[in-house]
Amino acid sequence: MKIWRTIRGGWQAAALVCALAVAPLSAQVSSYGDKQSGENSGDQLPQILQKVGVSQHLNQQLPLDSQFIDETGKQVSLGDYFGKRPAILTLVYYSCPMLCSEEMDGLSGALEMVHLTPGKDFDVIVISIDPGDTPADGAKKKAYYLKRYGHPETAAGWHFLTGQRPAIDAVTDAVGFGYVRVPGPDGKLTQFAHASSIELVTPTGKLAQYYLGVEYSPKDMLLGLVEASGNKIGSPVANILTYCYHYDPQTNKHSLIVARVVQLGGMVTVAGLGGFMFLMFRKDLKLGRDHDLTKKENG
Structure with missing residues (x-):
């Protein structure tokens, strides 16, 4: 013994x-980034990632008049999702090869252990930062994550939006979400360097709390949603970011x-x-x- x-x-x-x-x-x-020669060699961030990050704009009002298209092809205003309950906001792009899926997996996994109901107690709002994404792309992602979440009856609480650059920029500027377009494996500007975060938003559309990274505490999320529902603004969190950036296998x-x-x-x-x-x-x-x-x- x-x-x-x-x-x-x-x-x-x-x-x-x-x-x-x-x-x-x-x-x-x-950071998921390639390390190039010169000033960015070693374990330093590539120069392009200096423009990427998340500045926590707590108590900032979202641009509720911004126009988007939902996953059904219907034109909506961001404000359509506010007024009654808080929301979880996440900024991704639907063809992201790595980090966005990890972020959404972490979100849906955490929500499985949060005893609140999307569409009743809060909404999940996913906005693509890629103006080339379509409502069909959003519908495919919604179907996948709704199935992963395991509660198809909450479909009305999940919203996957696409839009044009002015509306996207209005939201990302308000959130403090910095990103840049970068070349994909084919050399075309089809991918984005960005960080990973989700935001809790009050029923009036103000940013109440940030959660960074790709794994989220169900307990913290539950507490954050309860506080956001009462229009309470949280505190800044440690700014340790996870980046998504094209990796160059030749440098390694x-x-x-x-x-x-x-x-x-x-x-x-x-x-x-x-x-x-x-x-x-x-x-x-x-x-x-x-x-x-x-x-x-x-x-």
Whole structure:
């Protein structure tokens, strides 16, 4: 039993070491970007990502008169979704090859554990930053994430919008969502460099809370929606961003840096666990010998 407690304690210690190693890593290598030669070499952000990010404009009013097209092809105003309940806003583009899907997966996964109902307690508003996206693209994404969410009866609470550049820019400027168009694998400007975030919005259309990254705490989201429903504005969060940016497989510098850090962290964890278990086994053996010696002397 004592040995099992020793082993279990060793694994717990190893998990702690791993968590401590991974936590700073996410802040350092959270960008999906290629590392080019010159001033952007190493693990620095590419120059183009200097224009990308999320500035938290808490209490900022969204442009509710901005015109979009919903997934059914109907023209709507952003304000059509406000007045009664709060909303979760996310800015993505529907052909995004990486980060947008991770963001939407994280959102739908968190909402599965939030005991509130889209369309009744809040709305989910997804706006594409790509003016080339179509209502059909939005309808396809809505069908996918509604199925993933597992509650088709909440379809009226999910809205996938497309629009033209003036309306998109009005929303992204209000949110503080900085992004730039970049070349895709074919060399054409078909992709976007952007960061990942979702925003909670009050029933009056004011930004109440930001959640950054691609994984969201259901508990925090529930609390945030309850507070936003009362028009309460939250506080800024730590500005650790996850970027989406075209990766150049020819340079491969960024992935090598990540791999080396992970390999080093693994080696340190294994070595630490082995040393910890060795010391604990030695301690158990010594206590056993001392106990036997004491019994012999008293016998």
